[in-house]
Amino acid sequence: MAMLLPRATDPVPTERLLLTPIGLGDVDDLWRLYSDPLVARWTGPWSYDGVEAWARDMASRWLTDGVGKWLARDRSDGALVGRGGLSRMDLAGEAVLEVGWVVRDALAGRGFGTEIGRAALDWASTFFPALPVIAFTEVHNRASRAVMHHLDLRFEGIIHREGLVEGRDGLHPDAAFALYRRVP
Numbered sequence: 001m002a003m004l005l006p007r008a009t010d011p012v013p014t015e016r017l018l019l020t021p022i023g024l025g026d027v028d029d030l031w032r033l034y035s036d037p038l039v040a041r042w043t044g045p046w047s048y049d050g051v052e053a054w055a056r057d058m059a060s061r062w063l064t065d066g067v068g069k070w071l072a073r074d075r076s077d078g079a080l081v082g083r084g085g086l087s088r089m090d091l092a093g094e095a096v097l098e099v100g101w102v103v104r105d106a107l108a109g110r111g112f113g114t115e116i117g118r119a120a121l122d123w124a125s126t127f128f129p130a131l132p133v134i135a136f137t138e139v140h141n142r143a144s145r146a147v148m149h150h151l152d153l154r155f156e157g158i159i160h161r162e163g164l165v166e167g168r169d170g171l172h173p174d175a176a177f178a179l180y181r182r183v184p
């Protein structure tokens with residue numbers, strides 16, 4: 001009997017979640033997710049049009065890069081939990097996969113961020129074993145850094161890019177981010 005090999009765009013089941021490649025059909029769910037105050041604070045600000053453009057970009061990344069972010073839903077009832085997964089990017093001239101996670105405010109602190117991240121690391125080992133996996137977040141995003149520690153990513157240093165600065169309002173062009181990397 002022929003074995004069916006897994007494809008990169010197949011839905012990924014985890015213990016509690018079903019992860020599916022983000023496409024334009026997910027815009028309304030993403031808008032709900034990005035409207036949660038904590039999520040908006042760390043990833044926004046978002047407009048509906050901005051969310052739609054982001055989902056379009058993600059769908060095209062899945063087609064052109066063969067990798068992208070997933071929407072995360074509860075396996076048992078389909079309820080929206082968050083989003084996460086991988087994006088191909090250039091880190092100072094090095095091709096890498098960036099892993100990230102976002103969980104609805106009401107569901108934070110139950111291990112979902114770590115569950116999404118672990119699934120992404122496993123997926124990367126299967127489909128892009130030669131690419132390094134990195135993660136970064138503003139230095140004061142303690143929840144996201146805790147997820148990076150749970151996943152045994154190694155702290156590599158500080159990088160600067162547009163983002164939040166502790167104690168100041170708005171986005172800043174030169175915010176400090178903690179950079180982590182999967183140990184080979």
Ligand SMILES: CC(C)(COP(=O)(O)OP(=O)(O)OC[C@H]1O[C@@H](n2cnc3c(N)ncnc32)[C@H](O)[C@@H]1OP(=O)(O)O)[C@@H](O)C(=O)NCCC(=O)NCCS
Binds near residue numbers: 043114137
């Ligand atoms: C970051 C985020 C995805 C984490 O999701 P989650 O489902 O809560 O993650 P987990 O439950 O797997 O782990 C969170 C850890 O952070 C810890 N944590 C949460 N808030 C914290 C804080 N203010 N200070 C220190 N640790 C914190 C939790 O205690 C937990 O660690 P523990 O399991 O050792 O107790 C979620 O908080 C989120 O979506 N935040 C807004 C969006 C965001 O910042 N995304 C990341 C962008 S880089």
